[in-house]
Amino acid sequence: MQRPKYFTPKEVSQHNTLEDLWVSFLGKVCDLTPLVTEHKGDVLIRPIVECAGKDISNWFCPKTKDIRTHVDPLTCCVKYFTPRGRFVHVPPPCPRTDWANDFEMPWWRDHQYEVGLLSAKTRWVRIVNTLTAQKQILEVCSEEILDEILQKYLKYNSHAASYTWKFEGLNLDMSRTLSENGVIRDDEDEDEELCRSHVEQDLFIPSICLYFNDDLTEF
Missing domain, CATH: 3.10.120 (Flavocytochrome B2; Chain A, domain 1)
Structure with missing residues (x-):
């Protein structure tokens, strides 16, 4: 389906x-x-x-x-x-x-x-190209899988599929969402913790690092 x-x-x-x-x-x-x-x-x-x-x-x-x-x-x-x-x-x-x-x-x-x-809830994510040091902040849907986020990121980097996507040193599963990959906690607990810490949610943006695979792919 x-x-x-x-x-x-x-x-x-x-x-x-x-x-x-x-x-x-x-x-x-x-x-x-x-x-x-x-x-x-x-x-x-x-x-x-x-x-x-x-x-x-x-x-x-x-x-x-x-x-x-x-x-x-x-x-x-x-x-x-x-x-x-x-x-x-x-x-x-x-x-x-x-x-x-x-x-x-x-x-x-x-x-x-x-x-x-x-989207029932949108999230901000920072994508960092470790090869060029370029950073891009995207607003994405919490329901989207990483492959769908990659499609949005292509306008900033047409070779995005030639990179390995990682979070805190671990490879991300491109067929899963940000929450399923542990990048964000898609629940109200995270919002409550940020509130208790007096941190604005928009200022807490997780970073996904892209590592070049030396295999150019252009869409």
């Missing part, structure tokens, strides 16, 4: 234009560019465009995975709660003849838009 691709909130935020529009909600990351293109000029697409690159989990009920609802105090009827305005695939509050409901599935339930998952 193919591993899901994880994204940091910062990576999602970079897709914030009409030509490249992503959002995240309920742990999913969706590319809504095709939806925006299909409904270009429609006022119902405006709330989505306004939230381009952002997390919109507050639009949805975690239990039902559907749009939040509320009871209208005037009519006592259950209605969709859309404080930013009604958007695509949300029916109008009252019956109307000009609203088409012939779409097969609302976009928030349609898997065709999903491109990956939002």
